[in-house]
Amino acid sequence: MDKAYDHKKVEQRIYERWEKSGAFVPEVNPGGEPFSIILPPPNANAPLHFGHAMYVVEDILIRYHRMKGDKTLWLPGADHAGFETQFVYEKQLQKEGKSRFDFKREDLYKNIWDFVQANRPIMESQLRKLGFSLDWTRKKFTLDEDIVKIVYATFKKLYDDGLVYRAERLVNYCTFDGTSFSDLEVVYEEQKNPLFYIKYGPLVLATTRPETKFGDTAVAVHPDDKRYQKYIGKEIEIETVLGKAKIKVVGDGFVDPNFGTGVVKITPAHDFDDFEVAKRHNLPLKQVIGFDGKMNEKAGKFQGLYIKQARSAVVEEMRKKGLLEKIDENYIHRIALCYKCKNPIEPLPLEQWFVKMKPLAAPAINAIKAKKIKMYPTRHTQTTLQFLENIKDWNISRQIVWGIRIPAWECSDCDEWTVTAGENPKSCSKCKSLIINQDDDVFDTWFSSSQWPFATLMTTGNDNDFKTFYPTSVMETMYDILLFWVARMIMMGIYKTSEIPFKDVVLHGMVKDPLGKKMSKSRGNVIDPLELVEQYGADSVRFALVYGTAFGNDQALSYPKLQATRYFANKIWNIGRFIIEFKPERYSKKISGKDREILGKTEDLARCVSESIEKYRFHDAAEALYEFIWHEFADKYVEEAKTRREVSQIVLEEVFSTLLKLLHPFMPFITEEIYQKLSPGKPLIIEKWPHFAKATRGKQSFARSSKDESANEKK
RNA sequence: GACCGUUUAGCUCAGUGGUAGAGCGCUUCGUUCACAUCGAAGAAGUCGGGGGUUCAAAUCCCUCAACGGUCACCA
Numbered sequence: 001m002d003k004a005y006d007h008k009k010v011e012q013r014i015y016e017r018w019e020k021s022g023a024f025v026p027e028v029n030p031g032g033e034p035f036s037i038i039l040p041p042p043n044a045n046a047p048l049h050f051g052h053a054m055y056v057v058e059d060i061l062i063r064y065h066r067m068k069g070d071k072t073l074w075l076p077g078a079d080h081a082g083f084e085t086q087f088v089y090e091k092q093l094q095k096e097g098k099s100r101f102d103f104k105r106e107d108l109y110k111n112i113w114d115f116v117q118a119n120r121p122i123m124e125s126q127l128r129k130l131g132f133s134l135d136w137t138r139k140k141f142t143l144d145e146d147i148v149k150i151v152y153a154t155f156k157k158l159y160d161d162g163l164v165y166r167a168e169r170l171v172n173y174c175t176f177d178g179t180s181f182s183d184l185e186v187v188y189e190e191q192k193n194p195l196f197y198i199k200y201g202p203l204v205l206a207t208t209r210p211e212t213k214f215g216d217t218a219v220a221v222h223p224d225d226k227r228y229q230k231y232i233g234k235e236i237e238i239e240t241v242l243g244k245a246k247i248k249v250v251g252d253g254f255v256d257p258n259f260g261t262g263v264v265k266i267t268p269a270h271d272f273d274d275f276e277v278a279k280r281h282n283l284p285l286k287q288v289i290g291f292d293g294k295m296n297e298k299a300g301k302f303q304g305l306y307i308k309q310a311r312s313a314v315v316e317e318m319r320k321k322g323l324l325e326k327i328d329e330n331y332i333h334r335i336a337l338c339y340k341c342k343n344p345i346e347p348l349p350l351e352q353w354f355v356k357m358k359p360l361a362a363p364a365i366n367a368i369k370a371k372k373i374k375m376y377p378t379r380h381t382q383t384t385l386q387f388l389e390n391i392k393d394w395n396i397s398r399q400i401v402w403g404i405r406i407p408a409w410e411c412s413d414c415d416e417w418t419v420t421a422g423e424n425p426k427s428c429s430k431c432k433s434l435i436i437n438q439d440d441d442v443f444d445t446w447f448s449s450s451q452w453p454f455a456t457l458m459t460t461g462n463d464n465d466f467k468t469f470y471p472t473s474v475m476e477t478m479y480d481i482l483l484f485w486v487a488r489m490i491m492m493g494i495y496k497t498s499e500i501p502f503k504d505v506v507l508h509g510m511v512k513d514p515l516g517k518k519m520s521k522s523r524g525n526v527i528d529p530l531e532l533v534e535q536y537g538a539d540s541v542r543f544a545l546v547y548g549t550a551f552g553n554d555q556a557l558s559y560p561k562l563q564a565t566r567y568f569a570n571k572i573w574n575i576g577r578f579i580i581e582f583k584p585e586r587y588s589k590k591i592s593g594k595d596r597e598i599l600g601k602t603e604d605l606a607r608c609v610s611e612s613i614e615k616y617r618f619h620d621a622a623e624a625l626y627e628f629i630w631h632e633f634a635d636k637y638v639e640e641a642k643t644r645r646e647v648s649q650i651v652l653e654e655v656f657s658t659l660l661k662l663l664h665p666f667m668p669f670i671t672e673e674i675y676q677k678l679s680p681g682k683p684l685i686i687e688k689w690p691h692f693a694k695a696t697r698g699k700q701s702f703a704r705s706s707k708d709e710s711a712n713e714k715k
Numbered sequence: 716g717a718c719c720g721u722u723u724a725g726c727u728c729a730g731u732g733g734u735a736g737a738g739c740g741c742u743u744c745g746u747u748c749a750c751a752u753c754g755a756a757g758a759a760g761u762c763g764g765g766g767g768u769u770c771a772a773a774u775c776c777c778u779c780a781a782c783g784g785u786c787a788c789c790a
Binding site for chain 2: 005188205254255260265272333379382390480514569582619620623627634
């Protein structure tokens with residue numbers, strides 16, 4: 001054996017051997033209890049980031065259960081990541097001086113498809129380099145034909161059940177990206193913007209958006225506001241930048257008499273509140289901003305100006321006409337931004353497909369409250385319930401091409417929609433007209449993702465997989481997509497299969513840069529996990545991510561910690577070297593008190609590690625392993641063994657072999673490599689998990705209790 | 716505005732009622748015999764502030780503060 005551990009000589013060779021031997025497929029334990037995790041599918045278009053490296057905790061669970069003899073499945077996949085991927089692709093087009101509008105729909109789709117197919121293998125090889133024991137024979141892609149078929153069928157079922165409807169509503173529209181978004185994809189930012197006080201005939205009102213005034217169809221005041229009661233229900237004459245006009249005054253409780261002047265302009269086509277007010281008072285919708293982000297013909301001479309230009313132009317005109325009473329320059333409010341390009345989101349009226357969420361949320365709420373689905377750390381339960389209890393209908397239409405095209409056709413004769421489970425309809429389902437056109441839009445990528453657990457297991461090619469592995473045991477991902485993904489999987493899973501999609505939701509924290517800042521491309525502080533794997537070895541990176549931070553908390557990437565875990569790997573290597581290569585002459589077959597003691601403590605460690613893994617307290621397990629292997633086994637037992645007259649090689653090897661097994665889920669490569677040298681034959685990955693008696697030793701953590709005992713010994 | 720998280724040794728962080736811990740850093744010593752990627756010893760903390768419960772609080776309760784985050788339609 002080399003004097004120091006060299007991961008570069010080991011990792012790839014070991015991984016290939018595991019994969020070829022079939023160790024990753026559940027059939028390796030045919031008689032065991034099912035244990036399954038569906039890997040959150042990484043975006044197919046991009047290399048992995050540090051969040052993905054945190055999937056190491058899934059590998060720990062999988063390897064632990066595999067060694068325990070469970071029929072264990074970890075199913076990998078890739079996500080087409082609709083808008084995200086198209087966005088990346090469009091950036092690339094931009095560099096070439098092109099835009100998506102230079103291509104026909106089919107060509108653009110084909111190009112992105114090729115782009116994704118070229119990138120996907122990178123991501124998959126990276127998962128291998130991290131040592132993840134995924135069953136590659138069952139890998140799925142969100143655009144696989146059989147997956148798409150299931151997504152279509154779900155949409156059809158929702159439609160038939162009256163849970164999907166098409167309606168013209170205000171949607172969150174990004175005029176820069178040219179698509180609408182769901183509420184979750186809107187981010188809010190505090191900004192200081194001028195608040196303009198505008199004269200409306202006899203009234204004055206405050207607004208941040210004077211350019212939308214062409215879309216006003218009323219003015220609202222609070223019904224009890226004495227100042228304005230005489231106007232309610234009447235029309236007032238106002239002078240505008242486009243000349244004289246008449247406008248209705250309505251009384252509505254939503255108006256806060258204490259804000260501004262207590263008068264609000266009602267612009268139903270461009271404001272969510274106003275849209276609701278308009279519904280209550282039967283006010284018309286007047287759209288003055290187009291989907292291109294420019295003022296339309298209803299804005300008169302301001303037509304063609306972008307929103308921001310129009311705002312200053314209108315303000316300037318109002319100033320000239322004396323319509324501007326004052327400007328509050330220090331007004332701070334929150335404005336809606338596109339989560340991706342950070343430009344303002346425009347509320348615009350658009351016909352879209354919506355999913356009625358309340359009926360879907362109710363059973364999900366019940367499942368969580370009844371503890372059929374549990375969350376770790378538990379604090380996330382409240383967040384999820386709060387979201388589900390206040391849920392609104394979900395806009396699932398996206399105006400992009402990269403995704404699953406919505407299987408709905410509009411009749412050009414009767415305007416009725418025909419929805420199918422994917423097949424092309426011959427004619428309109430209502431009037432039988434032959435002239436029908438498919439919706440151009442595609443599904444929100446989360447709509448298909450929400451079906452991932454059952455969609456994958458139904459399409460592995462193995463008919464028993466769904467029956468065997470659904471509901472899955474654990475859904476593990478980062479907490480930032482709890483609402484986007486996990487909550488929706490619960491709802492769609494229960495809707496489609498009448499069963500929960502998974503039992504335990506386990507959520508890891510964010511890996512931040514060494515200064516504790518979130519990694520992001522714009523900040524330029526992104527660290528490639530694979531570079532660290534190259535430098536420190538996969539085992540060290542894995543262990544560093546689990547060790548030293550309570551599971552579920554955010555952590556800053558720490559180079560000292562990576563170095564420490566690499567030293568740890570080297571320490572283990574050298575313990576192995578000592579036991580395997582430096583056999584002194586004085587070994588005996590007698591088992592001494594010291595031997596019995598270390599055997600007992602090792603059993604305690606096995607219990608501690610097992611219990612910690614099952615409670616998703618991976619950091620406890622890692623710390624116990626680190627402490628025991630280094631400071632108990634190596635520093636005390638092995639050191640002392642050098643000076644003893646007689647040493648039991650059997651105990652030495654037995655304990656060490658147990659330690660390798662316990663450590664294997666965390667550091668699979670080095671443990672496998674040493675294990676093969678210690679006892680060539682059966683791969684460690686499918687060895688039996690160490691046995692331990694059920695009895696507990698009290699509440700103290702293992703690491704501490706072992707320390708206390710050694711302190712006592714000295715006395 | 717509501718909710719959540721964090722606040723413990725110089726740094727990064729464990730620790731949910733019973734005499735304050737780890738890694739890194741620092742000090743001293745040792746070690747040619749598995750490992751200098753080693754070993755032994757040590758210095759270092761009013762556990763954010765204040766109040767309360769308890770025989771006992773870093774840990775439970777109340778309150779305040781700072782930082783981070785999530786959700787919420789206020790023009």
